[in-house]
Amino acid sequence: MIDDPVATAGLVAREVRTGSRDGAPTRIAIARRTYRTDQADLWSAITDAERIPRWFLPISGELEIGGRYQLEGNAGGVVERCDEPESFAVTWEYGGQVSWLEVRLTEADDGTTLELLHEAHVPPEMWDQFGPGAVGVGWDLGLMGLGLHVDSGAPVDREAGLAFPTTPAGVAFVQEAAAGWADAAIGDGDDPTAAHAAAERTVAFYTGAE
Template identity: 75%
Template sequence: MTITIDPVATAGLVAREIRTAERDGAPTKVAVARRTYAADRADLWDALTSPERLPRWFLPVSGDLTMGGRYQLEGNAGGTVERCDAPESFAVTWEFGGSVSWLEVSLSDSDRGTVLELVHEASVPPELWDQYGPGATGVGWDLALMGLGLHVADPSAPLDPQASEAWSLSPDGVAFARLAATRWADAAIVDGDDPDAARAAAERTVAFYTTAPEA
């Protein structure tokens, strides 16, 4: 898949929100991302849940994708399917690096296609939030939502991980990450974060996503 997008316009397709919440007595941060896709709900649901289509825009998945089943994304998170109401919404645990968070995705019809709302709730260590803010996971979800948009536009095109990595380090990729991280910082500021600290954390997030890994 060749990535040819307007990074500013594409990053601007996502509406972002941060909420401070609580789960089982522990404080959490909730990141909400919404984007409208020019696709019907059944097709978008299939792209989100089909083991055959997920690798074309996200990651290969294994396991049981039915209610109560365990799934594993290659090289990334795994978890349990807690709820599945096709073709409207699903909820899963998101288990990675020894931590557990909670992900819910819902779809609704609109006059421009289908609105996808992604809600990711996590108990974030204060030092990690201070360092990166919501962009630590938020920019990753932005990249996934971009990949989904490219897939919906051309379902037959395979995902090329090398092309995706090269794009993330290109001027367009850096511009996309910077705008996405800035918008997540803006959302955190609305939720009550210190503006200067939030914007500094966003810059560290940009560096994280746009610095080539050491050989």
């Protein structure tokens, strides 16, 4: 799918922040990547129900404020805010848990920068086990698919995408992404040894090496 997995993973800038919602602590995983297209096209790619499946997952529901959406085999939620073509916010509901997703687009010299913020109440034992890579690596893979679609205009092969993390290139990509999320967690105050151990477990989870 990609010629240089390490370089592709390096296109994403990662950050972790500590926050709070409803009086309870949260962790926020933030990913930023610049795409070689204009803001209108990138907005279409991430909000048009016909284009989203070309790089991510089939989606159903009402993609409007207050509407509910559902990604096939994955999360669903409510569209809380939409400011076209700059940003939107949705709840991210999966496995009985609710978290919050915000996506922002800004013009850049060489295209359009996408910033994704995923905020969640994370049980300490889950964070200790996997760190931010549990959700972050998944978004890295999604942002890679978005890049392939934007660059080519063609749909990403879904079966190849699902199998990618188990290929040699995919393993290299996941390792680089997980290490980046570990560094981001350390930047937010996590213990370096624990963060890198969590990254190794994340790699094993995504690549099937457990």
